[in-house]
Amino acid sequence: MHRPHLTKRVASVKPQVVMDESQFELDALAIFSHPDDAELSVSGTLLRLKALGYRTGVLDMTRGEMGTRGTPELRAEESVAAARIMKLDLRLNLGQPDGHIWPTEEARTAVVRVLRAHKPRVLLTTHWDDPHPDHANTCRIVREAARLGTMARYDEAGKQPPVRMPAIMHSLFSRRVVPSFIVDVSDFVEEKMAAIKAHASQFYRPESNEPVTRISQPGFLDQMEYRMRYFGSLIGVAAGEPFFVREALNVDDPMALLTRPMNIYS
Numbered sequence: 001m002h003r004p005h006l007t008k009r010v011a012s013v014k015p016q017v018v019m020d021e022s023q024f025e026l027d028a029l030a031i032f033s034h035p036d037d038a039e040l041s042v043s044g045t046l047l048r049l050k051a052l053g054y055r056t057g058v059l060d061m062t063r064g065e066m067g068t069r070g071t072p073e074l075r076a077e078e079s080v081a082a083a084r085i086m087k088l089d090l091r092l093n094l095g096q097p098d099g100h101i102w103p104t105e106e107a108r109t110a111v112v113r114v115l116r117a118h119k120p121r122v123l124l125t126t127h128w129d130d131p132h133p134d135h136a137n138t139c140r141i142v143r144e145a146a147r148l149g150t151m152a153r154y155d156e157a158g159k160q161p162p163v164r165m166p167a168i169m170h171s172l173f174s175r176r177v178v179p180s181f182i183v184d185v186s187d188f189v190e191e192k193m194a195a196i197k198a199h200a201s202q203f204y205r206p207e208s209n210e211p212v213t214r215i216s217q218p219g220f221l222d223q224m225e226y227r228m229r230y231f232g233s234l235i236g237v238a239a240g241e242p243f244f245v246r247e248a249l250n251v252d253d254p255m256a257l258l259t260r261p262m263n264i265y266s
């Protein structure tokens with residue numbers, strides 16, 4: 001069975017660099033605020049990247065201790081289970097304070113150290129215009145850390161060489177930003193839903209006595225799937241995940257790009 005290298009080590013306060021001992025390189029790293037955010041937002045794309053042969057990882061900024069349901073310990077176990085379903089090579093937790101993620105020097109440095117240790121070429125994260133302050137601040141930290149990691153004199157104490165700046169693809173979830181592109185995740189819908197449901201404390205279970213939250217209502221998981229189906233319909237496939245890229249895209253073969261399935265009504 002696939003065994004992702006996982007660390008559940010967390011810290012309660014700063015500075016909270018939760019480093020993996022191994023220093024292997026990743027192709028793509030998803031950085032999100034809470035332990036189920038990557039699953040909800042980009043797990044179809046992570047599964048697709050894995051199927052294409054890339055090395056994938058997730059960095060959770062917090063343990064989700066502000067969550068109405070579940071405990072940090074339970075959420076860590078659920079994150080491990082979800083990591084296996086997503087076939088991740090690595091999952092890290094930065095132990096930042098849930099509900100209080102800020103672009104502090106500690107937070108930026110911690111992310112820079114992860115980027116320098118694992119050298120991802122592509123980052124997946126939230127869009128900056130997200131109504132959850134943790135999500136918006138995570139996006140800002142990621143963008144700043146991606147740039148700072150290229151500067152040799154930044155965080156010399158970390159004794160890591162600078163890295164090339166990774167490209168950043170922003171997951172579109174909460175606002176109606178027009179996507180730069182949509183990834184076809186039609187083959188990974190079941191695995192994505194299984195990865196989400198691995199966070200059993202957070203979502204609807206008839207037997208649960210915990211307080212009801214927006215995402216634990218019975219219809220929420222259905223809405224997740226409808227979203228995938230909707231974005232898939234915009235590119236003429238069964239399911240998709242939307243992304244925004246701030247920079248101009250460098251296209252090698254416009255014919256190959258523009259003759260893929262699409263929807264003129266999108």
Ligand SMILES: [Zn+2]
Nearest residue numbers: 033034037135
């Ligand atoms: Zn979140």
